[in-house]
Amino acid sequence: MSQQPSNIPTLQNHPPPNPPPPASDPEVYRAHHDAFAAEGLPTTPAGWIERARKVADILVVDAAARNKEQKTPRAEVSLLKSSGLTKILGDKKYGGGGESWALAMKVIREVAIGDGSIGMILGYHLLWSTIARVVGTEEQRERVEKLIIENNYFVGGAVNPRDNDSRVSPSGDGLVFNGFKNFTTGAALSDLVVLEGVLEGTEHHIFAVVKTDQPGFIFSYNWNNMGMRLTESGSARINNIPIKWEDALGWDLEKKVPIKEIHDAPFAGIMVPEIQLIFVNFYLGIAYGALKTAKGYTLTQTRAWPFTFNPQKKAVDEHYIVSKYGRYYANLRAVEALANEAGEELSTLIQNHGEKRDMTARQRGELCETIAAVKITSTHTALEVTAGVFEVTGARSTSEKYGFDRFWKDIRTHTLHDPVAYKESELGRYYLIDELPTPSWYT
Structure with a gap:
């Protein structure tokens, strides 16, 4: 191996890793694994949605308890795998579902209704498992897709663009990665x-898909945030991870250039x-999950307020309670409609331009602004709903045993990923002066 470049941070620049935390046991879902295996992959869009709902129904039973325990979700990833949801976008010739991003977005949303963290890591997996379709050669597309789908591999990422200290160096006949990433969602369990x-020595970026189980990955196991607690989004040191030149996605092997x-x-x-639309859909799923959980509580435990000019006997007859449910539900339905529209626009562009990569800058820009609109509305709506459910459930619902706080904490944590105020400004400039967003890691 070549020596580590001098401008690469050393382990001393970063906190030492924690020992691996306890992990959930895939065997707890054995009956479900066997049932999904017997059923096989869904074959219709309705079947995929139903499969996602089954997974959500399994996850929601102990979602609050698992969120509190914060065990590495190996069991939950095994459930995603056995359900086949990890394969929904995969080519049918390799055993995938062959479905569109529009449907995959709805599946992410459904899973997030049951558990926001698991919906999130499913979304990230689907993004990273299709990266070779976007920046790979035809040979790489086929090879990477075959590897992932035939083995039902789960894919994480160590790509966080705000960490610019990952470098790739020539090493013998190949390359070697070194660096540090503060956020590596799903990587530690992938x-x-x-x-x-x-x-x-260049400004050229290299993407590669590599095996997780190798000594060069040093995971810090330091994800202990208030929300999205089961996503394993902590940091990792990348220490002399080797790849072959033919694994550098979309590079000319002779000239060694992109x-x-x-x-x-x-x-x-x-x-x-x-990825921005993936965010939208698990935000939407989490907010729906909060409203659904609150509904169950209100119907069984919330008491009417007696100290009023017009006291009611039941919470469902309280005007302020039912009106807030109506408002929250209406807002979520509106976000859902726009999210579905954006999903169809994304899928159509990929279907029409993915093979030849002939999508224009305007087509991409207009898609980004459609998604920016729903990103803005989903952020504000999800924050309002997940905070507002306490108003329709009452003081007793704040008990930790119910875990209602996890919904708002999940949304608040992830909506800080990239400030929505900049999305609003970007969309305003597009509407006012027809300015397309400058392509970046976030636009």
Whole structure:
């Protein structure tokens, strides 16, 4: 191996890793694994939605308790795998579902209704498992897809773009990754990890899909945030992870440069609107989950307020309670409609332009702004709903045993990913002066 470049942070620059935390046991879902295996993959859109709802129904039973325990969700990932949801976008010739992003977004949403963290890591898996379709050569597309789908691998990422200290260096006949990433959602419990770094001496980025189980990954196990507690989104040190040149996605092997027709095409930026729409759908799922859980509580435990000019006997007859439920439900339905529209627009562009990568900059920009609109509305709506459910459930619902706080904490934690105020400004400039967003890691 080549020596570590001098500009790469050393382990001393970062906190030492914690020991791996306890993990949930996949055997707790054995009956469900066997049932899904007997049923096989769904074959219709309705079947995929029903499968996602089954997974959500399984997860919701102890979601509050698992959130509090914060065990590494190996059992929950095994459930995603056995249900087949990890394969929904995969090519049918390798055993995948062959479905569209529009349907996959709805599946992410349904899973998030049961458990926001698991809906989130499913979304990230689907994004990273399709990266070779976006920036890979035809040979890489086929090879990576076959590897992931035939083995039912779960994929995480060590790509966080705000950490610019990952570097790629020549090493013998190949390359080696070194660096540090503060956020590596799902990577510590994955089979494969997507790496990203800048080739030493250039400004060119390299993406590669590598095996997780190798000594060069040093996971810190330091994700202990108030929300999204089961996503394993902590930091990791990347220490001399080797790849072959043929695994550098979308690179010319002879000239050792990115293939312009791939990396310079607007289609290379399709993963940004994809991930932004993934965010929208698990926000929406979490908010629906909060409202659904609150409904069950209100129908069985919330008491009417007696100290009023017009006292009622039941909570469901209280005007302020039923009107708030109506408002929250209406707002979520509106966000859902816009999310579905954006999903169809995304899927249509991929279907029409994915093979030839001939999507135009305007098509990409307009898609980004459609998704920006729903990102803005989903953020504000989900924050309002997940905080407001306490107003329709009452003081006793704040007991820790109910875990109602997890919904707002999940939304508040992840909506800080990229400030929604900048999305509002971006969308305003598009509407006022027809300015398309400058492609970046976030737009």
